Amino acid sequence: xxxxxxxxxxxxxxxxxxxxxxxxxxxxxxxxxxxxFFYLCAGPEYFVFLLxxxxxxxxxxxxxxxxxxxxxxxxxxTLFIAALGAFKYLGFAVNTVKRVVALVGLxxxxxxxxxxxxxxxxxxxxxxxxxxxxxxxxxxPAERSLxxxxxxxxxxxxxxxxxxxxxxxxxxxxxxxxxFNYVNLREGFxxxxxxxxxxxxxxxxxxxxxxxxxAAPSSFGAVQVILAACAFSIxxxxxxxxxxxxxxxxxxxxxxxxxxxxxxxxxGSFVL
Numbered sequence: 001x002x003x004x005x006x007x008x009x010x011x012x013x014x015x016x017x018x019x020x021x022x023x024x025x026x027x028x029x030x031x032x033x034x035x036x037f038f039y040l041c042a043g044p045e046y047f048v049f050l051l052x053x054x055x056x057x058x059x060x061x062x063x064x065x066x067x068x069x070x071x072x073x074x075x076x077x078t079l080f081i082a083a084l085g086a087f088k089y090l091g092f093a094v095n096t097v098k099r100v101v102a103l104v105g106l107x108x109x110x111x112x113x114x115x116x117x118x119x120x121x122x123x124x125x126x127x128x129x130x131x132x133x134x135x136x137x138x139x140x141p142a143e144r145s146l147x148x149x150x151x152x153x154x155x156x157x158x159x160x161x162x163x164x165x166x167x168x169x170x171x172x173x174x175x176x177x178x179x180f181n182y183v184n185l186r187e188g189f190x191x192x193x194x195x196x197x198x199x200x201x202x203x204x205x206x207x208x209x210x211x212x213x214x215a216a217p218s219s220f221g222a223v224q225v226i227l228a229a230c231a232f233s234i235x236x237x238x239x240x241x242x243x244x245x246x247x248x249x250x251x252x253x254x255x256x257x258x259x260x261x262x263x264x265x266x267x268g269s270f271v272l
Contacts, residue, residue: 001041003161003246004196011038015156016254020180028147028174031155038156042119049118053080054150057128061135061142061149073136080125087117120160124153131167140168148174157250161243163259170258178255188252195245203238206231 001007015034022030040047060076131152134140143149152171158164213220213228220228251258 001038003192003243003250004199007041012250012253019178019254024177028145028151031174032147032151035151035154035156035159039119039154039159042160045116046118046121049121050124050154053124053128054146054153056080057131057153058143058146058149060132064132064136065142068136070136073132076132077129080129084121084125087121123162123164124159126164127153130164134167140171143167143171155251155256157247157256158258161240161247163244163247165259170256173256176255181255184252184255188249190249191252192246192249195242195249197242198238198245199242203235203242206235206238210235 001011011034015031018030018034019027036047036050039050056076056079060072064073064076131140135142143152148171151174152165152167155165155170210228210232213225214232217225217228248258248260
């Protein structure tokens with residue numbers, strides 16, 4: 001379910017209205033149900049990966065808080081990194097090895113299993129790893145509520161495209177009472193429109209030019225290829241920052257604050 005789809009425009013008002021209208025004790029459960037429905041729309045076959053991440057993070061954090069064992073943290077992080085590597089880079093790694101072997105005159109064939117790439121896996125894996133590291137270092141306590149832990153890793157505005165949240169910043173907000181606020185609605189709506197503009201009018205338009213040049217670079221001059229490469233950088237930036245803007249806007253309407261990405265700081269550095 002893309003932010004710029006009719007289904008999201010129908011889904012979000014229902015999710016937000018339900019959040020504000022329900023009693024406080026039911027709000028987190030409602031948000032979790034909405035978040036999991038949002039994720040199921042990306043493909044029900046992916047849900048087992050998200051649920052497994054929630055369970056590993058929940059019980060792993062409690063164990064880390066109790067024992068502070070470095071080997072346990074290493075084991076949990078290795079599990080996430082290995083799974084991410086298998087899903088995203090196994091095929092690339094095998095093909096690279098095959099090319100290297102071919103250079104020395106050997107013929108090596110290996111069957112590469114076609115693994116599903118779960119939607120948003122990078123974002124909730126990194127959020128889970130950051131949470132476990134923070135618990136191990138004592139920066140944040142292990143969450144006692146399975147619902148809130150699941151919501152932290154599944155919160156729908158940031159689930160598929162980020163930004164990657166830190167537990168110390170987002171988890172406490174699930175204990176707060178957020179009331180409907182016209183200022184939040186206005187600011188969130190304005191930022192959502194800005195994100196939509198960057199996606200539709202800049203990123204998508206540049207993608208047409210970039211794809212045309214990159215599809216047949218020999219048909220274009222050196223200057224055109226260089227300009228296409230520069231346009232590709234702008235396209236990628238606008239693509240990611242647009243989705244970040246729309247995620248922040250959606251959370252803002254409901255009174256939540258997510259981590260800022262692509263924001264220049266006073267010292268000249270950027271938040272990524």
